[in-house]
Amino acid sequence: MELMVVTLIIGFLFSLLFIAPRFSKSDQTEKVHSDANTKTVRAYNKAEVLLHNKRTDCWIIIKEKVYDVTSYVEEHPGGDAILVHAGDDSTEGFFGPQHATRVFDMIEDFYIGDLEK
Template sequence: MMLSALFALLGVLVAVYLLFFYSRRTRRTPSNLVVDSAPKSRKRFGNRVGQKFTLAEVSSHNRRDDLWLVIEGKVYDFTSFVEDHPGGDAILRYAGSDATVGFKGPQHPARVWDMIPDYFIGELESSSK
């Protein structure tokens, strides 16, 4: 009896967390509002998106207010996402470095692969991989 009550409570807590997380990700916009669909990285970096970066360049962007990560040889600027990261400051663990291993962890749902292109700014130079 006690075990089933604990499982029921756990289920309710998970449901509340998922609803909270989903509601933060769903932003409603009025139908008459024109939404700029350009990726965040394109807005911030303009024509610089897609350039090559050395690991030394990436490593200098290692703070909460300037956060770059390398994931599978691609460089992403997650500065604007730090405060929204569901895992809190865990995103800072790999700040300015290769976060491929951490990113591929079981804590990330499959949809994160659909989200990260918005933060893409370039590629890691092959000599620095």
């Protein structure tokens, strides 16, 4: 299981280097707050994120931030491994030592909001 998770994360991050990410925001009623830059940010609770757990609607959580990676699922070099944590927290695998630092900036292209505390 750990090998599969590591493979998923490595593939996800590797492919982010080569693909221009696209994302869409949910049409749900928004709960918003402002961050330090006064940018309006949507807040999601864990139950909302969990609903987005399939190939055609895939969100992940990394360090209490929510990312819609739906547009990336079919392009993921690790295949369906990206779906292992669909709708759930992917923090542990994402921050493994095997990742190039520029990938951490690229994930922000999929950012859609924060996890409610």
